[in-house]
Amino acid sequence: MTQVATPDGRLAEILAVAPAAQDSVDALTVLAGSAMDARPWKSVCYTIHVTGNTVAWTVFGANASDYSDEVVVQAEAPVAANANGAYAVAQAPYGFYRVKIRSNAAGLPGTALLRGICKN
Numbered sequence: 001m002t003q004v005a006t007p008d009g010r011l012a013e014i015l016a017v018a019p020a021a022q023d024s025v026d027a028l029t030v031l032a033g034s035a036m037d038a039r040p041w042k043s044v045c046y047t048i049h050v051t052g053n054t055v056a057w058t059v060f061g062a063n064a065s066d067y068s069d070e071v072v073v074q075a076e077a078p079v080a081a082n083a084n085g086a087y088a089v090a091q092a093p094y095g096f097y098r099v100k101i102r103s104n105a106a107g108l109p110g111t112a113l114l115r116g117i118c119k120n
Contacts, residue, residue, distance in 0.1 A: 015117065015118040016116065016118075025102065030098060031057075034114055034116060041118035044097050047116075048084065049084050050085075050110050053105065054080050054108075054110055055078070059072070059087045059098075062095070073089070092118070097116070
């Protein structure tokens, strides 16, 4: 957990993930380091920045920590090169979240840089 200053000067705890940039492949693949345990938090937010070629991303939620019951909470969406995408939910209905990416066009990998935050 990390502490950050709020606009009014208070300190708030957040859970943040900032995995290294990852290249996409043709198959839908978990973006390494994107998993978050959101159980102690109320809201979840992911932002993604893509370079190179367009990357399709999907956000999944689950109640099992092994993601055996995962469901799509944000349908696959393409993010163009040098563009951003975002997903946010204010009352997170699932305990665990993660992101999967794939190349939007076969054989044309893009690079995805993801940031995620859980907070109250």
